[in-house]
Amino acid sequence: MRSKFFSSRIEKLAESKSIEIADKIRKMKREGIDVIELQTGEPDFATPQHIMEEAYNAMKEGYTHYTSSRGIPELREAISEKLRKDNKIDADPEKEIIVTPGAVHAVFSAILATINPGDEVIIPDPCWVVYPGCVKIAGGKLIRIPLNSEDNFELNIESIEDAITPRTKMLIINYPCNPTGTTLTLDKLKHIAEIAKEHDLLVLSDEIYEKILYDGLKHYSIGSLEGMKERTITINGFSKTYAMTGWRIGYASASSAIIDQMLKIQQYSVTCAPAFAQKAAIAALNGPKEPVHSMIKQYDQRRQLIVKRLNDINGIFCRKPTGTFYAFPNISELGISSIEFANFLLDKARVGVVPGSAYGQSGEGYVRLSFANSKENIEKAMERMEKLLGTKDV
DSSP: OOGGGSOHHHHTSOOOHHHHHHHHHHHHHHTTOOOEEOOOOSOSSOOOHHHHHHHHHHHHTTOOSOOOTTOOHHHHHHHHHHIIIIIOOOOOTTTSEEEESSHHHHHHHHHHHHOOTTOEEEEEESOOTHHHHHHHHHTOEEEEEEOOGGGTTOOOHHHHHHHOOTTEEEEEEESSOTTTOOOOOHHHHHHHHHHHHHTTOEEEEEOTTTTOBOTTOOOOOGGGSTTOGGGEEEEEESTTTTTOGGGOOEEEEOOHHHHHHHHHHHHTTTOSOOHHHHHHHHHHHHSOSHHHHHHHHHHHHHHHHHHHHHHTBTTOBOOOOSBTTEEOOBOGGGOSOHHHHHHHHHHHHOEEOEEGGGGOGGGTTBEEEEOOSOHHHHHHHHHHHHHHHOBOOO
């Protein structure tokens, strides 16, 4: 079809390399090829039983129709209470919270509602693939801050300050971070907050992995810090913590002025999040926490396993992530690009990973492996990689 029919801003937008790998894996599996999927960014656990039961009951009670585009009041109230208790953010459930069909749509709506063509948006590199795509769709200009593995991929305050110009409007942070597994300390967040206030910046804070932390670390929300509530858009959801990726329930908390603009995008695009899934989300927030604790405990065991096994393999070095369920090992000693290695591993060992270059230039030389998979499958994947690459001499 002729390109005159296409939107130039979308036509120039490249497909994600992670999607390319995922499509290749789907094709192989349709052909009956045994692939161990360590590329997927979702929990392998079933949604907790009490959440599924609430969804079933909600459907029986007729929650199968449109809801308010803001989300049902009961869920917004539950989110408000959660934000107050867990994040120290006071958010008015009537005006300062919107329920979205997945956290991705919350990110998309927040960026589209605030970024004008030519506005500069600072993002860490490597980062989740959705942020650059949304900024480009909005017509914004990406300003990437390279993260250094020697600093454990932590944001560098001086780099943020150096990247700011008169056109800078927003800083995007994600912690714990996909793909690096790094989180941010309270001290670092305070420094970022001071920069945002000094330069009058918006901060989009994606905290979808907030509960998946290890080694006794604690999560802090930048929106809770003094002077930050009015300039912070806090993004969260239910996919990762509650194994609800397919339910498509996310949310954003921000000033009423920003939420009102995001609401317009929701009204003219997806209308609302699924009604019965919103009811299930209430059960997730208000129900027993043991299923979440159990999942995190198992993630931690898998984290220990995959990092140890990866560090035994020739040409691979892996730091231990402090959050999420991703390992982000360095494969640069192997002498090939991350996309070449991902395809090599898939073709020769039948193990799926995501090339680090999918997350930005600073991700080159790395791959992302998800340990949201069974210990058995992780062991099999490591054995296949060891057979292909060999092990280090002890």
